[in-house]
Amino acid sequence: MRWYHSLSLRLLFLFWVLLFAVASSGYLLALWFSKPIAPSPVPEAVQSSLAPLLSDVNTFRSLTPGRLLAGDYRVAASLAPSGQERLQLDRSLSASHRRLLLSQLEADKPQQIPIGNRMLIGPFKLDGYSLLVTRPITAEEREQQVVSEQQTQRVQTLALLIGSLAIAILLGAWLVMPLRRLTHATREIAKGSEKPELKRLPKRNDELGELARALATTAHDLAVSRDAQRRLLSDVSHELRSPLARMQVALMLSQDDDDGTDREQHLGQLGRDLERLSTIIERILSLSRLENGLVNLQTEAVDVRELVSQLVKDLGYVDPQHGQRLQVHDSDDWPVIDSDPELLRLVLENLIRNALQYTDDAIEISCQALPESYTVFVRDHGQGVPEDQLEQLFTPFYRADPSRNHKAGVGLGMALSLRAAAVLGGYVDARNHPDGGLEVAVTLTRST
Amino acid sequence: MSKLLLVDDDAELSSMLEQILTKEGFQLTLAADGEAGLERALSGSYDLILLDVMLPGIDGFQLLQRLRQQARNTPVLMLTARGDDDDRVAGLELGADDYLPKPFYPKELVARVKALLRRTPHTSVRPEKSEYAGFVIDPSQNEARCDDTQLDLTPTEFDILRTLVRAHGEVVSKDALSVAALGRSLAPFDRSLDVHISNIRKKLPTDPERIQTVRGRGYRIIQFA
Numbered sequence: 001m002r003w004y005h006s007l008s009l010r011l012l013f014l015f016w017v018l019l020f021a022v023a024s025s026g027y028l029l030a031l032w033f034s035k036p037i038a039p040s041p042v043p044e045a046v047q048s049s050l051a052p053l054l055s056d057v058n059t060f061r062s063l064t065p066g067r068l069l070a071g072d073y074r075v076a077a078s079l080a081p082s083g084q085e086r087l088q089l090d091r092s093l094s095a096s097h098r099r100l101l102l103s104q105l106e107a108d109k110p111q112q113i114p115i116g117n118r119m120l121i122g123p124f125k126l127d128g129y130s131l132l133v134t135r136p137i138t139a140e141e142r143e144q145q146v147v148s149e150q151q152t153q154r155v156q157t158l159a160l161l162i163g164s165l166a167i168a169i170l171l172g173a174w175l176v177m178p179l180r181r182l183t184h185a186t187r188e189i190a191k192g193s194e195k196p197e198l199k200r201l202p203k204r205n206d207e208l209g210e211l212a213r214a215l216a217t218t219a220h221d222l223a224v225s226r227d228a229q230r231r232l233l234s235d236v237s238h239e240l241r242s243p244l245a246r247m248q249v250a251l252m253l254s255q256d257d258d259d260g261t262d263r264e265q266h267l268g269q270l271g272r273d274l275e276r277l278s279t280i281i282e283r284i285l286s287l288s289r290l291e292n293g294l295v296n297l298q299t300e301a302v303d304v305r306e307l308v309s310q311l312v313k314d315l316g317y318v319d320p321q322h323g324q325r326l327q328v329h330d331s332d333d334w335p336v337i338d339s340d341p342e343l344l345r346l347v348l349e350n351l352i353r354n355a356l357q358y359t360d361d362a363i364e365i366s367c368q369a370l371p372e373s374y375t376v377f378v379r380d381h382g383q384g385v386p387e388d389q390l391e392q393l394f395t396p397f398y399r400a401d402p403s404r405n406h407k408a409g410v411g412l413g414m415a416l417s418l419r420a421a422a423v424l425g426g427y428v429d430a431r432n433h434p435d436g437g438l439e440v441a442v443t444l445t446r447s448t
Numbered sequence: 449m450s451k452l453l454l455v456d457d458d459a460e461l462s463s464m465l466e467q468i469l470t471k472e473g474f475q476l477t478l479a480a481d482g483e484a485g486l487e488r489a490l491s492g493s494y495d496l497i498l499l500d501v502m503l504p505g506i507d508g509f510q511l512l513q514r515l516r517q518q519a520r521n522t523p524v525l526m527l528t529a530r531g532d533d534d535d536r537v538a539g540l541e542l543g544a545d546d547y548l549p550k551p552f553y554p555k556e557l558v559a560r561v562k563a564l565l566r567r568t569p570h571t572s573v574r575p576e577k578s579e580y581a582g583f584v585i586d587p588s589q590n591e592a593r594c595d596d597t598q599l600d601l602t603p604t605e606f607d608i609l610r611t612l613v614r615a616h617g618e619v620v621s622k623d624a625l626s627v628a629a630l631g632r633s634l635a636p637f638d639r640s641l642d643v644h645i646s647n648i649r650k651k652l653p654t655d656p657e658r659i660q661t662v663r664g665r666g667y668r669i670i671q672f673a
Contacts, residue, residue: 252468
């Protein structure tokens with residue numbers, strides 16, 4: 001976001017513009033509606049009382065601003081056709097009414113206009129000379145002026161009221177409407193909408209646009225995680241129901257088996273499914289513990305080669321054929337690292353078991369140590385996995401082989417390895433080895 | 449002897465179910481994946497198909513859809529290990545006759561199979577034509593018409609509509625309909641009958657609301673102007 005997209009700056013600018021607009025509209029409306037103080041023709045009486053003074057050229061020329069005439073008249077300005085001081089203005093008047101004085105001098109015929117508490121009269125012209133005079137304003141004229149001013153004030157008040165209303169409406173449209181839309185969108189998200197209706201809000205460049213975009217992302221993330229949870233629940237339920245279904249049928253068969261010939265077989269089925277059920281439940285719990293950070297790490301110095309050898313020995317003890325298929329690359333540079341041996345064993349055991357279950361040939365376990373990290377590879381010589389399904393290997397209950405081969409695991413091993421490695425501060429990834437077979441790599445950083 | 453087809457990839461379960469159903473006097477054919485299941489379902493003449501939802505290749509729903517597209521109205525009983533109700537009802541919407549969630553008591557499975565099979569002779573008991581409000585049901589021809597348009601109904605839908613037409617506008621309770629069409633009472637939260645009714649409504653040429661829901665009591669057919 002650039003500095004000029006900032007909402008505070010925009011608000012400041014908006015307020016400024018609006019206030020300026022209201023003030024100037026008030027001023028303009030006042031000018032428009034108030035009766036302008038228009039010049040009026042000079043009454044005959046004034047003309048005649050001044051006539052004696054203004055008819056003589058010499059007298060006329062000698063009249064300079066400030067000079068008092070008969071009957072409280074005072075000279076305000078004089079304009080000579082030539083000379084050094086062609087234009088002379090009354091100082092006190094020219095300070096505030098210079099423009100008016102000048103325009104009055106240019107007028108075609110004498111007229112009068114109130115300025116302050118005096119009435120400006122003129123121009124009187126004689127022999128190329130022009131002259132303006134002032135006189136005190138009469139009480140009647142004064143009253144007229146007051147009425148006119150009051151009227152101006154009323155118009156100004158009205159204009160301010162209308163203007164502030166306009167501000168409120170504009171602010172509403174500009175600021176409050178987006179907020180209401182955001183509130184509405186938040187409610188939609190709470191109800192489970194993946195794409196709340198935000199209209200054009202996310203396209204805004206300011207803070208509100210940022211909020212709208214964050215909200216849209218959150219809604220999407222929530223929907224994704226909710227879908228994942230729902231799928232997991234559905235999968236868990238499916239995985240638990242299948243062995244239960246078999247157990248129920250096996251139980252009934254063994255009950256109906258009057259002569260007891262197949263009892264052994266039915267009990268064997270029951271036992272297998274019971275074991276499977278408890279494995280699934282135990283693994284789901286482990287997965288949940290790892291995901292929710294409920295595992296206490298017991299870190300100690302771990303000789304990785306020692307750990308792998310022990311693991312191979314244990315697996316071989318359970319099934320000697322499995323033991324023969326496991327080949328550990330002893331010549332590699334196996335590190336001794338600070339880690340949790342139990343968790344590390346869990347990561348590797350699941351990967352190795354997976355390889356044993358899904359392939360029939362040798363499985364190579366090797367290590368590559370780097371200054372910053374080390375990687376343990378578990379590589380099988382099976383058919384590999386289609387490239388587009390490599391990612392999914394780590395999804396709970398995903399099985400690369402879609403037919404339900406019940407000798408294979410419960411479908412949680414890879415997911416468990418991935419989570420456990422993450423808890424240890426590392427990661428697991430899978431790739432198809434260039435020479436065939438699947439290669440799963442566990443990379444952990446060396447703790448310093 | 450009734451011929452059944454069981455499509456399920458759980459080999460252990462399938463072989464145990466085979467023992468049970470054979471003992472009950474059914475002739476069972478097994479198929480372990482969707483393709484094989486569909487092929488057998490289309491080629492052979494089965495009295496009932498037991499269909500698992502989760503199958504490698506084409507799944508149970510797709511299999512059912514293709515089966516019904518080929519206008520095969522063989523009764524289908526879905527077996528599903530999925531938990532949620534949506535999944536259960538989805539099968540009925542695609543034209544399954546009934547469903548049984550896993551795990552189930554084998555005796556319950558046998559009872560459902562028998563109930564679905566029992567309908568055929570049950571139908572022949574009273575083969576007389578019945579007519580009401582534009583509907584004509586001819587059980588002897590296995591034919592249902594609405595305003596002279598032939599309706600393509602599954603056996604379950606046929607039985608439900610026949611029961612409603614015979615009632616001549618009287619309300620028929622959901623339970624009675626379930627007994628007539630599925631051979632069993634409704635379980636709590638069982639939406640299967642509602643799904644079948646909704647399927648029939650979709651197949652009517654006009655005015656689906658002529659099969660009226662009477663809240664809390666059941667369904668009836670009303671005269672539509």
